[in-house]
Amino acid sequence: MFDLIIRNANLADGRENIDIGIADGRILAVQPALAASTAEAIDAQGQLVTAPFVDAHFHMDSTLSYGLPRVNQSGTLLEGIALWGELKPLLTQDAIIERALAYCDWAVAKGLLAIRSHVDVCDPRLLAVEALLEVKRRVAPYLDLQLVAFPQDGVLRAPGALENLTRALDMGVDVVGGIPHFERTMADGAESVRILCELAAERGLRVDMHCDESDDPLSRHIETLAFHTRRLGLEGRVTGSHLTSMHSMDNYYVSKLIPLIREAGVAAIANPLINITLQGRHDTYPKRRGMTRVPELLAAGVAVAFGHDCVLDPWYPLGSGDMLEVAHMGLHVAQMTGQAAMRQCFAAVTDTPAAILGLDGYGIAPGCRADLVLLQAADPVEAIRLRATRLLVMRAGKVLARSPAASAQLELPGRPQQVDWRHAAR
Numbered sequence: 001m002f003d004l005i006i007r008n009a010n011l012a013d014g015r016e017n018i019d020i021g022i023a024d025g026r027i028l029a030v031q032p033a034l035a036a037s038t039a040e041a042i043d044a045q046g047q048l049v050t051a052p053f054v055d056a057h058f059h060m061d062s063t064l065s066y067g068l069p070r071v072n073q074s075g076t077l078l079e080g081i082a083l084w085g086e087l088k089p090l091l092t093q094d095a096i097i098e099r100a101l102a103y104c105d106w107a108v109a110k111g112l113l114a115i116r117s118h119v120d121v122c123d124p125r126l127l128a129v130e131a132l133l134e135v136k137r138r139v140a141p142y143l144d145l146q147l148v149a150f151p152q153d154g155v156l157r158a159p160g161a162l163e164n165l166t167r168a169l170d171m172g173v174d175v176v177g178g179i180p181h182f183e184r185t186m187a188d189g190a191e192s193v194r195i196l197c198e199l200a201a202e203r204g205l206r207v208d209m210h211c212d213e214s215d216d217p218l219s220r221h222i223e224t225l226a227f228h229t230r231r232l233g234l235e236g237r238v239t240g241s242h243l244t245s246m247h248s249m250d251n252y253y254v255s256k257l258i259p260l261i262r263e264a265g266v267a268a269i270a271n272p273l274i275n276i277t278l279q280g281r282h283d284t285y286p287k288r289r290g291m292t293r294v295p296e297l298l299a300a301g302v303a304v305a306f307g308h309d310c311v312l313d314p315w316y317p318l319g320s321g322d323m324l325e326v327a328h329m330g331l332h333v334a335q336m337t338g339q340a341a342m343r344q345c346f347a348a349v350t351d352t353p354a355a356i357l358g359l360d361g362y363g364i365a366p367g368c369r370a371d372l373v374l375l376q377a378a379d380p381v382e383a384i385r386l387r388a389t390r391l392l393v394m395r396a397g398k399v400l401a402r403s404p405a406a407s408a409q410l411e412l413p414g415r416p417q418q419v420d421w422r423h424a425a426r
């Protein structure tokens, strides 16, 4: 009855020695000691089998463009935006497609099989939109790519941006984006949130805005986003990305704000690698971390995911598509070192972003698509600690990628000949 059984798996929820039975690309059974069958079997050897990593916040139109046409010397967000403005006229569709496909190869090898990418709609040619729609079609057999119409230069500030954004949605872009803190005034920012939420409500689309990505404690567009979410009945479909100004806000105001976010069912996405490097740039010392208030949002019941945001582009000179590296940084910046908190950081790059994207059939449960990753780690905490090797990556029951186990040969008299840094299982 099964095509394949994965035996002796540990699951992210803490269950151990579980067998996963797969047929026709779907998971049929998840339980200990599945009855012997003639099916092919893979022995997970007590290592963690997880649903794939999900990146809820990325910029695929700029990825792998680092150094084009020059590198970001200051490393700031604003020089990054200026640099992207220099690069935009030089972009070609083929080059965007090639870089995006190369990044998707990296992602698959890291077990990252679903990505929500913002795509800049401020270029009237909509070159990047056409390119990423083509990439979405090409990668569909192995990676879910969801696109957000993102007016990088401001939907009210940049001439024609609203029209271009609407055209992008007509072309098949999935989600409405925005950048209220980059509009000319606070009032324009609030107005942009209203216009974009109404557009999403009219079209039945989700919303994901870059919101308050600054260190300005008075940048409060998240409040407006929560307000319009409720007003328009968009609960559960709206996300505030970055929310870095919340780091610097007055505590009294935040004690009012977080319940409003929760009440509106607005999700939050922090981007730890980028927030820790781009925020606090106007500070001397002490220097702010700039990441939003992740533990406090989680404690209030707000869904919080961690995104990669950038890899090798005008804003970030590093990265490899490794969502465990993202979780590792998020855990450190938020000081989430308790056992339950570390597991929440793992969920922030798996289950939580899957729910934010609205992915169908995601998870290790009967009925889900057999998309899974075998990690060289016993549990989610060890996976984060080691940024564990993805031994096997599978989509609909078919292997997409394999990596050899990480280990080192030692030549130390009287000591073991080999180490692999595993600890939890012993």
Ligand code: FE2
Binding pocket: 057, 058, 059, 118, 210, 309
């Ligand atoms: Fe972003």
